[in-house]
Amino acid sequence: ADTKVYRASTTAPVNIAVVKYWGKRDAKLNLPTNSSLSVTLSQNDLRTLTTASCSSSYTGDDSLLLNGEPSDISGARTQACFRELRARRAALEAADDSLPKLSTFPLRIVSENNFPTAAGLASSAAGFAALVQAIANLYELPDSPSELSLIARQGSGSACRSLFGGYVAWRMGEKEDGSDSMADLVAPASHWPSMRALILVVSAAKKGVSSTSGMQQTVATSGLFKERIANVVPANMALMEDAIKNRNFPQFAEVTMRDSNSFHATCADTYPPIFYMNDVSKAAIRAVEAINAQAGKTVAAYTFDAGPNCVVYYQEEDAATVLGAFAPILATAEGWKAASAANNTVK
Ligand code: PMV
Structure with a gap:
């Protein structure tokens, strides 16, 4: 046999x-x-x-x-x-x-x-x-x-x-x-080889609400969610595909940040509300805004999944600006894990 x-x-x-x-x-x-x-x-x-x-x-x-x-x-x-x-x-x-x-x-x-x-x-x-x-x-x-x-x-x-x-x-x-x-x-x-992602591990704690139950609660109780699926996401999908096709980073970044904000807004709109981001996550949003304001153009984009950790997309030519801005925060601020921050290239 x-x-x-x-x-x-x-x-x-x-x-x-x-x-x-x-x-x-x-x-x-x-x-x-x-x-x-x-x-x-x-x-x-x-x-x-x-x-x-x-x-x-x-x-x-x-x-x-x-x-x-x-x-x-x-x-x-x-x-x-x-x-x-x-x-x-x-x-x-x-x-x-x-x-x-x-x-x-x-x-x-x-x-x-x-x-x-x-x-x-x-x-x-x-x-x-x-x-x-x-x-x-x-x-x-x-x-x-x-x-x-x-x-x-x-x-x-x-x-x-x-x-x-x-x-x-x-x-x-x-x-x-x-x-x-x-x-x-x-x-x-290979279409956009300069794309990079920085993963900021804000908290090692397990997420409070699983994605399955968070989704269920959002679909059942959020009015804002109806607007998100009817209009916001279809528009974002079209804008995002266009941004990728043209390697348009400012457009890629704006849609990324707006869509993350929209998703977390629907979570806050559920009853009772769900909060995945914490104060350190919000500090990361402010840090990205400061980097972009300082650069005078959009060089970084934040996004958050069903938890407090931040992913920052940027392009290789802006690595010094973006990583340099996060380095002091990673070194000092409580809640940030410098050791877990990895510079990831997309496959
Ligand atoms: O695949 P799931 O059930 O773990 O859900 C993932 C949900 C998000 O990470 C928040 C969004 C996404 O598209 O990955």
Whole structure:
């Protein structure tokens, strides 16, 4: 009998949205209320490395080791990813009898983040993207990154965007079964090679309200949210795609900052309100404004996800200005972690 261990590895980087996904129209399938757009960071910086293996010699159930610890994979989202990938492999095996029946073997997944999971940085995007890509590689699936993004989306919405490097849109789609809610490449990283991201770890505390429950509360109770999805996001998506196409940093930056502000405003508009940013986050906003005022043009853009940590986008030619301005703050201010600030290049 074939007792060989089949194995494949991959890495997937973190992505940071510049037009935010916030709101689900279908919580089971992770279908969003709006399209979103992100920048994928470099593989060398914040990423998940995942190895998937399977063998007829493996006993027990599927398993996942995350940063050396056994991790619960019984959740519906993780199970959906395993199920979809197995079904695709099983279809290949049904069509070609010479293929080993990998779809019937237990899976063992080993995953490592090269950044602290406890630091409050979104790790689910890179995690689910790497999980899906590693198993797809193991199963030798012919599916394109956009097709795989349909599966990663079911693990964590934002994960669908980490299947691509560079500038990536997640189109919300219209269909009820989610078959058109997938990611596509707006531009590769090479289109705008000077783009950089500075990650400021403001607080190592875990986020107070999970993205799933924060979204649910926002959709249910915020009036401002209706305006955001009807008008603000569609306008921001168009402006952002245009800014990227033309490598127009001031436009990229303004839309990034406005969209982050809009997203956090809808959170503050829920009842009871949700606050992800703290006083140190707000100081980062003021610091970016001061940098831009001093430069006499827009050279830096802040954005915040569902937590207090700040990501600052800038271009390499402005590195001295931007990093120089943050250096004294990083060195002195309480709440800032100089050691965790990384200069990330986009993939
Ligand atoms: O993919 P989730 O469920 O972790 O949600 C991510 C939500 C934001 O990070 C706030 C925005 C985004 O588009 O990534």
